[in-house]
Amino acid sequence: MTTTMKKAIFTLSLVFFGLVTVMAQNQFPSQVWHKGNIYGADGQTFSGLIKYDLDNNLVQLKSESIITLTASNVSNFEIYDEIFGGVRTFYSLPFSLNGDYETPIFFEVLTQGDDIALLCREYIATDSRSMGAYGAMGMNPFWGPQTMTGYRLAFNYYFFKNGRIQKYNLKKKELYNYLTGYDDEIDLFMRKNRLEHDKRGDLLRITAYYNELNKN
Incomplete structure (x- = not known):
């Protein structure tokens, strides 16, 4: 086997391994x-x-x-x-x-925290946007919308409070009904950090902040 052919095979192997790695990464966590x-x-x-x-x-x-x-x-x-x-x-x-x-x-x-817990259940939803030939997963450190060809990762959120699990309907007014007693502080925290009431990472930070306030 010639040196040139060996180099070609080695290069193709690296390309194949890279493609397999990319395709493995283009899976949702439950897969x-x-x-x-x-x-x-x-x-x-x-x-x-x-x-x-x-x-x-x-x-x-x-x-x-x-x-x-x-x-x-x-x-x-x-x-x-x-x-x-x-x-x-x-x-x-x-x-x-x-x-x-x-x-x-x-x-x-x-x-x-002592007063409330934020829970969620993920699911794979249909996504109409095209993400390329092999698909690609878009992600950010706080779990923004992850997508692959034809699908996206989505979440339902729940609050566990007073011994009950209640589904959160992603409305800001309802969020304040769960995180009671600190409307002004939470509103300032959300505006200062540019947090949304319906995004996974933001909702996590808001609830964690409320639990810290509630310790005082």
Whole structure:
């Protein structure tokens, strides 16, 4: 094999590896395996690679084999999300999604304090914008809209307060109904930091700020 051919094959290998890496990154968090831990309702702890499915409230563990657990079998689980960076924590909590009866489902905990916790459930929604031949995921440090060809990552938000989980309808007036007693302080904090009431990272910062105010 000639030196030129070896160099060509090596170059093609790098290109292929780069393409595979890009395509792997162009996946939503629920579509990949993450390092993490699962804490069972019976007290057992499982460690390995984890993939979650919030639509069906399932979590899978890949170690020597793959096992699937439901929200009824799990207390909580945590993952290190290499796509967005950082540890993310999910709890199994009773809630009625369809208005019939409560059943354990998974919520991600974004921030929590003594008075209130901000929860969310992500889902993949249809997106009409074209993002290129292979798709591309747009992201920012505070989880702005992540998109791929035909789809985008979206969230439903919930507040856990007074022992109840209530869905947040993304209206600013309702936000103040949850974060009571500090309207002026929160309004100033939002204006000073140019925060929106309906964006993941901004909503997290606002709720965390409220919990700090509420400690005083």
